[in-house]
Amino acid sequence: MILVTGATGTIGTEVVRILAERGERVRAMTRNPQGARLPAELVQAVQADYGNRDSLDAAVAGADAVFLLNAPGPWIEQHDLAMLDAVRSHGVGRVVKLSAIGTGENTGLRVGAWHLPGERALHQGEAAWTVLRPSSFATNTLHWASLIRSGQPVPNPTGDGAQGVIDPRDVAEVAVAALTTPDHAGRTYTLTGPELLSLPDQVDVLRKVLGRPIEIVDVPLDVVKQQLIAAGRDPEFAEGAVHGQRFIAEGGNARLTGDVTAVLGRAARTYATWAGDHRDTFGV
Ligand SMILES: NC(=O)c1ccc[n+]([C@@H]2O[C@H](COP(=O)([O-])OP(=O)(O)OC[C@H]3O[C@@H](n4cnc5c(N)ncnc54)[C@H](OP(=O)(O)O)[C@@H]3O)[C@@H](O)[C@H]2O)c1
Structure with missing residues (x-):
């Protein structure tokens, strides 16, 4: 069980x-x-x-x-x-x-x-x-769906900072491997997708998959912080969130590993694959 x-x-x-x-x-x-x-x-x-x-x-x-x-x-x-x-x-x-x-x-x-x-x-x-x-889940971009469906720009607080965006299905497959065999005991896996993608890179993938223009608007981190506080988050939480966004923007999370491949014996899914499988959510 x-x-x-x-x-x-x-x-x-x-x-x-x-x-x-x-x-x-x-x-x-x-x-x-x-x-x-x-x-x-x-x-x-x-x-x-x-x-x-x-x-x-x-x-x-x-x-x-x-x-x-x-x-x-x-x-x-x-x-x-x-x-x-x-x-x-x-x-x-x-x-x-x-x-x-x-x-x-x-x-x-x-x-x-x-x-x-x-x-x-x-x-x-x-x-x-x-x-x-x-690393960062592909599903994090689902919160753009209503903006994209209504033709509004996607906010970008992280500039060109790239991350090894991962499909949650790959995280789950690795979890199942670790839950059902003894082979992964005592191991710590850093799970990333196969490519480094910035937020504009992800929007570019969505433009291609959806076949429609999507605008991006840069949002300064002090504005992000004020928005979080205005939305009721406490200032400490807002500061922590902005610290994380700055870390990404400065390239701190620009890392790829081969751990998904090592566990599953195949390449990690791309963001384009994930986006193709979620076209309907983005209104196509
Ligand atoms: N998003 C990312 O990019 C990212 C990247 C790296 C790591 N992570 C980590 O991933 C984790 C979040 O995973 P996720 O996105 O799959 O979570 P999620 O979609 O937010 O779901 C949270 C789950 O936790 C359950 N839950 C919430 N409060 C609970 C409580 N008090 N008692 C029992 N269950 C409770 C909820 O179940 P019910 O509501 O049904 O009770 C729900 O199933 C976090 O630990 C985060 O640090 C996220």
């Missing part, structure tokens, strides 16, 4: 789908099983919240492996540690944690600080572990 946390989100949905297609026994954790769209005949849904330790015990009981994913935010440390405590109590044999690129490096990025305690706790635990540190 494999427990998939974050089972209704970007990566977890794909992990559940692939495991179910392979005939694995899957338990999908969500706070709201009634609202979750899960393949019910193949997957057992379990209601649990990281903030409720008893619910984590119920979710973990009888599981052989756990896919550990947290929504981004400062709660990641507390949630990871709560789940790993439940893992220890129930003697779960294997944990695959979704972390983020750059974790453990001296970047000052907030997301790395959120994930590091969970990674360290995994190293100290009894369960076999694998850590996945993906």
